[in-house]
Each structure stands twice: as structure tokens, then as C-alpha cells.
Amino acid sequence: MEYKNLLYDIDENGIGTLTINRPKAYNAINAETMGEIGHFFKKTAPKLEGLCGVIVTGAGDKAFVAGADIKAFLSLDNKKAQKLSKQGHVAYDAIENFDKPVIAAVNGFALGGGCELAMACHIRIAGEKAKFGQPEVNLGIIPGYGGSQRLVQLIGKGKAMELLLTGDMIGAEEAHKLGLANHVVPAGEEVAKAKEILLKIATKGPIAIAKTIEAVNMFFNKRKNGFKYETEAFGACADTKDFKEGASAFIEKRKANFTGK
Numbered sequence: 732m733e734y735k736n737l738l739y740d741i742d743e744n745g746i747g748t749l750t751i752n753r754p755k756a757y758n759a760i761n762a763e764t765m766g767e768i769g770h771f772f773k774k775t776a777p778k779l780e781g782l783c784g785v786i787v788t789g790a791g792d793k794a795f796v797a798g799a800d801i802k803a804f805l806s807l808d809n810k811k812a813q814k815l816s817k818q819g820h821v822a823y824d825a826i827e828n829f830d831k832p833v834i835a836a837v838n839g840f841a842l843g844g845g846c847e848l849a850m851a852c853h854i855r856i857a858g859e860k861a862k863f864g865q866p867e868v869n870l871g872i873i874p875g876y877g878g879s880q881r882l883v884q885l886i887g888k889g890k891a892m893e894l895l896l897t898g899d900m901i902g903a904e905e906a907h908k909l910g911l912a913n914h915v916v917p918a919g920e921e922v923a924k925a926k927e928i929l930l931k932i933a934t935k936g937p938i939a940i941a942k943t944i945e946a947v948n949m950f951f952n953k954r955k956n957g958f959k960y961e962t963e964a965f966g967a968c969a970d971t972k973d974f975k976e977g978a979s980a981f982i983e984k985r986k987a988n989f990t991g992k
């Protein structure tokens with residue numbers, strides 16, 4: 732599918748890059764863009780041959796994503812707002828539950844729906860000029876794309892409450908200190924760092940990687956028992972050829988050759 736607001740490619744190592752491409756609006760996400768993000772993770776990315784992971788970033792050097800598109804807000808009512816919020820939940824859940832690692836390369840403002848996008852990714856790399864925040868209260872609303880839940884998961888209730896209630900923006904170092912950013916790198920090196928991590932993960936067994944993502948996400952799924960799931964997933968991994976190959980390679984002191992089977 733042709734996207735109007737997204738660019739994507741896949742390199743020779745199987746690393747996909749998804750760029751939110753509305754630089755004039757600091758990559759703000761309107762309903763069309765959100766629909767495209769959901770479509771990318773549900774329909775396009777699973778079909779990309781040899782894909783080992785995805786980097787999500789923003790076009791230009793100012794913003795990752797500066798939030799939902801505020802210019803579309805004035806026409807919202809309760810019903811329309813809930814519809815948009817649900818659309819965002821579906822798209823960001825697709826990222827969180829994607830079976831290959833997704834890394835946010837945060838190259839500038841990650842505010843509101845942009846911070847929520849970064850938090851839906853499995854890992855976040857912040858450029859030193861990145862700014863994070865959930866400024867929704869400044870607009871008289873609350874986060875609608877999962878921010879009230881995922882920020883608590885990532886940095887704990889007290890700090891999350893402070894950021895959500897004040898709407899304050901924080902820099903990359905503070906985000907790193909809080910556990911919101913995994914790494915801080917010089918501006919312009921966010922994607923390179925994300926690639927370095929994805930290349931390392933690509934040497935592991937793909938089934939084990941998919942099951943790890945599922946098991947970690949399970950911790951936060953109040954309807955399911957993550958520990959029970961972990962046991963079952965561990966058992967399922969033990970049935971794979973990759974598990975035998977990984978264990979054999981260790982014992983034989985050689986590099987494992989995983990096949991995803």
C-alpha cells in the first residue's frame with residue numbers, strides 16, 4: 732500500500748525503518764497517519780521478506796512526533812474523540828505486540844501522541860536534543876493513545892503522575908535517568924544506535940525473540956498470568972530447532988545459525 736504520511740524501507744540486513752513524514756507539522760499524527768501506522772504494523776511489515784526489526788523515527792531534525800494533530804481537535808466531540816483514541820490504541824498495540832523488536836529513534840520532540848508512540852516501541856534511543864512529555868493537560872485533555880498506562884509502566888507511578896499532571900517536557904538525560912530512554916546518543920546518531928541494537932538481536936533465535944516480547948508484554952496484561960505464559964512459551968521454545976541449535980552451538984563453542992524453525 733502507498734502511504735501518504737509514512738516512508739518505509741528495509742536494508743540489506745533486514746532492518747526496516749518507518750519514518751513518520753509530516754515534517755512541516757513536526758510529524759503530528761492525524762487520523763489518516765494513525766490509520767497508516769496501524770496498517771503498516773498489521774499488514775505491511777509482517778510481509779517484508781527477511782525483516783528482523785523496525786526502527787520508528789520522525790522526518791527532519793526537529794521532531795520525532797510532536798503529538799496528535801491539534802489542528803483537527805476543534806471538531807472533536809466525545810464520540811469522535813473516543814473513536815480516535817481507540818484507533819490509536821489499536822495501532823500502538825500492534826507495535827507493542829509486533830513479534831520483532833521495534834526501536835524508537837527519538838530525534839526531537841516526542842510529545843503527547845509522539846511520546847506514546849515511542850513508549851509503544853520496545854526500546855527507545857534518544858538523541859541528545861530529544862524532548863519527551865505528555866502535555867495534554869495543557870490542552871484540557873488527557874493522553875488518549877495509552878500514555879496514562881505506558882508511562883506508569885515505564886517510569887513508575889510517582890514520576891509518571893508528575894509528568895502527566897504538570898505537562899512538563901523533559902530532556903534526553905532526564906528521560907534516561909527515569910528509564911524512559913534506554914540510551915542517549917549525539918543528535919543524528921539515533922538511527923545508527925538503533926541499528927546496532929537490532930543487528931545484535933538479529934543474531935539470536937527469532938522464535939525466542941518473539942516469545943520474549945510476548946512474555947514481557949504479558950506482565951502488564953491483567954487478564955493473563957505472565958508467569959504461566961512464560962512457562963508455556965519456554966516449553967514451546969524447547970521444541971524448536973533453534974533451541975537445539977543454540978544450545979549445541981554453545982556447547983560446541985561456535986556461532987549459532989538460527990533458522991526461525
Ligand code: CO8
Nearest residue numbers: 756757759797798799800801802815816842843844875876
Ligand atoms: N499538531 C499540529 N501541528 C503541530 C503540532 C501538533 N501537535 N506540533 C507542532 N505543530 C506544527 C505547528 O503548528 C507549526 O506549524 P505552522 O508553522 O504551520 O504553524 C509547526 O509544527 C512548528 O511548530 P512551532 O512553530 O510551534 O515550533 P516551536 O519550535 O516553536 O515549538 C513545540 C515546538 C514545542 C513542539 C510546539 O509546536 C508545541 O508545543 N506543539 C504541540 C505539542 C503538544 O501539545 N502535543 C500534544 C498534543 S495532544 C496529543 O498528542 C494527544 C494524543 C491523544 C489523542 C487522542 C485522540 C484524539
